[in-house]
Amino acid sequence: MAPKKNLMEHYEDGTLDLSLSSIQDIPVRDIAAIPKAINLDLSCNTIVTIPKSFASSLTRLVKLDLSKNQITALPDNFGLLVNLKHLDLDNNRLESLPLSFGNLRSLRWLDLKCNPLMPRLAQIAGLCLDAKQCQAAARNVVAALRTTQEQVEAEISRLKEEQLKKEQLIEENSKRESKENQPSKKKKKKNNAANKISNSELSNGLTHVADEVKNGNSVQEGTSCKVPPVPNKKNAQKQGILRKVGRLIGTLTKFLVMSSLIVVLCGFLLSLLDEDLYMVLRKKVTDWIQKNVPRHYLRHWDHGILVTKRAMENWSGQLIAICVYGFGRLQEYYGIISSDETVQQYLESIKSGWHITWIWLSETYASLPVYFNSVKQYIIELSGNKS
Numbered sequence: 001m002a003p004k005k006n007l008m009e010h011y012e013d014g015t016l017d018l019s020l021s022s023i024q025d026i027p028v029r030d031i032a033a034i035p036k037a038i039n040l041d042l043s044c045n046t047i048v049t050i051p052k053s054f055a056s057s058l059t060r061l062v063k064l065d066l067s068k069n070q071i072t073a074l075p076d077n078f079g080l081l082v083n084l085k086h087l088d089l090d091n092n093r094l095e096s097l098p099l100s101f102g103n104l105r106s107l108r109w110l111d112l113k114c115n116p117l118m119p120r121l122a123q124i125a126g127l128c129l130d131a132k133q134c135q136a137a138a139r140n141v142v143a144a145l146r147t148t149q150e151q152v153e154a155e156i157s158r159l160k161e162e163q164l165k166k167e168q169l170i171e172e173n174s175k176r177e178s179k180e181n182q183p184s185k186k187k188k189k190k191n192n193a194a195n196k197i198s199n200s201e202l203s204n205g206l207t208h209v210a211d212e213v214k215n216g217n218s219v220q221e222g223t224s225c226k227v228p229p230v231p232n233k234k235n236a237q238k239q240g241i242l243r244k245v246g247r248l249i250g251t252l253t254k255f256l257v258m259s260s261l262i263v264v265l266c267g268f269l270l271s272l273l274d275e276d277l278y279m280v281l282r283k284k285v286t287d288w289i290q291k292n293v294p295r296h297y298l299r300h301w302d303h304g305i306l307v308t309k310r311a312m313e314n315w316s317g318q319l320i321a322i323c324v325y326g327f328g329r330l331q332e333y334y335g336i337i338s339s340d341e342t343v344q345q346y347l348e349s350i351k352s353g354w355h356i357t358w359i360w361l362s363e364t365y366a367s368l369p370v371y372f373n374s375v376k377q378y379i380i381e382l383s384g385n386k387s
Contacts, residue, residue, distance in 0.1 A: 007034060015039040019065070023047060032057040039063040043088070047071055055080040067091055067111070079103030087138070090114055090128075096121060102146030110138035136352075139345055273369055277376045 007030050010017045016037040023045040031037065038060055047069040055077045062083055067090040079100025086109040094115040111134050112125045124144050128134045271278040337343045 007031065011037055015041065015063075017041045019043045019045070021045060026050065026054060028053050028057050035060070038083075041065040042069070043067045045069050049073070050075055050078075052077055059083065062086065064088070074098055074101070076100060082106060085109065087111070097141070097145060099145055099149040099152060102142055102144075102149045104142055105146075107138045107142055109134050110141060112137065112141070136349055140349065269368070270372065274372050274376060277372060277379070280379065 007016065007018070007027070011034055014036055016031065016034060016039065019041045020043075023042065024047065026042065026047060028051060031040065040058070040061055040063070043065045044067075047066070048071060050066075050071065052075045055075055059080055060083060061081055063086040064081070064084060065086075065088040067088045069092055071089070071092040071094060073094065074097060076098045077100060078098050079102065082103060083106055084104055085106050087104075087107060088109075088111045090111045091114040094112070094117060096118055109131075110125070111128045112122075113128050117125065121141070124140050125137045126133050126140070128137050267278065267282075270281070337347075
């Protein structure tokens with residue numbers, strides 16, 4: 001069913017209400033003919049597609065409601081609605097958003113729930129169950145798509161520059177080859193000896209030049225008749241083995257460091273929760289080390305700890321100076337950050353995330369005593385059975 005012809009009947013105080021009108025094709029021209037209509041309601045219709053002329057003709061829109069339709073995609077130029085502050089896309093068939101969506105820097109409210117969005121986009125948009133979540137959705141989605149748009153534009157410009165360089169290189173090489181293939185009579189007499197080169201070497205040299213041009217590498221004069229050098233397979237194998245060994249050593253080092261940090265953290269938490277159980281476990285670990293680890297290794301360990309303490313005492317003054325300098329710089333950065341509204345918005349979203357994390361950690365911390373009591377009882381039962 002087509003929309004009603006006289007749209008002015010649905011206009012009041014800057015709002016054009018075309019909801020529940022069985023609209024399939026948006027009457028862009030008729031809407032654009034009402035210049036004072038800055039709020040547009042097209043909800044509860046059967047709209048599937050939005051024409052490109054919608055964004056280019058209705059840039060004045062401040063509030064747009066497209067909820068409860070069958071829209072599958074937004075036009076690529078949707079970012080032209082730079083004045084848009086409120087956008088409702090609830091209950092549609094959207095899977096993604098155009099990159100130009102990142103240009104909607106005035107957007108303060110966005111509802112994307114009940115859409116088959118891609119997982120990453122759905123995670124950024126959130127649920128939008130209240131006003132705060134919808135405001136956060138508008139801020140996060142616009143920022144994410146603006147970053148993606150900048151990355152895509154940078155990659156496109158880089159590829160264009162590379163293509164231009166390749167074309168220039170091919171043109172230069174073609175000119176050079178044409179000059180080399182048309183020598184003068186004097187050069188022919190002087191280069192009779194050079195013309196005795198074999199056909200196989202000449203073909204290999206030309207093949208090498210063509211490969212260099214395709215790969216975008218520079219080709220120097222005289223390389224068109226040279227045979228490319230044969231790579232040394234033994235050196236390549238040695239380099240591959242060295243890389244693998246280096247990666248293995250790096251992985252083992254990271255594993256040892258992370259394991260040590262986890263053990264120290266667990267011991268610290270255990271000492272806070274149950275000091276008696278901590279002392280029992282510490283004594284058992286110490287006895288096991290003294291029985292199984294050779295004494296000269298323990299001596300080296302003690303010597304290393306002593307050297308580390310002395311080094312820390314010598315470096316304490318420098319560390320204090322560095323900390324004072326770093327604290328001063330942090331104060332300067334804090335003053336800059338506190339005066340930036342965009343940074344404050346990001347900090348609010350980070351605070352909400354930390355608040356949720358803190359609630360989860362508190363619940364986990366509350367359940368730790370029960371777990372450690374059960375472990376303590378198990379250790380006591382084992383010691384009783386051995387006695």
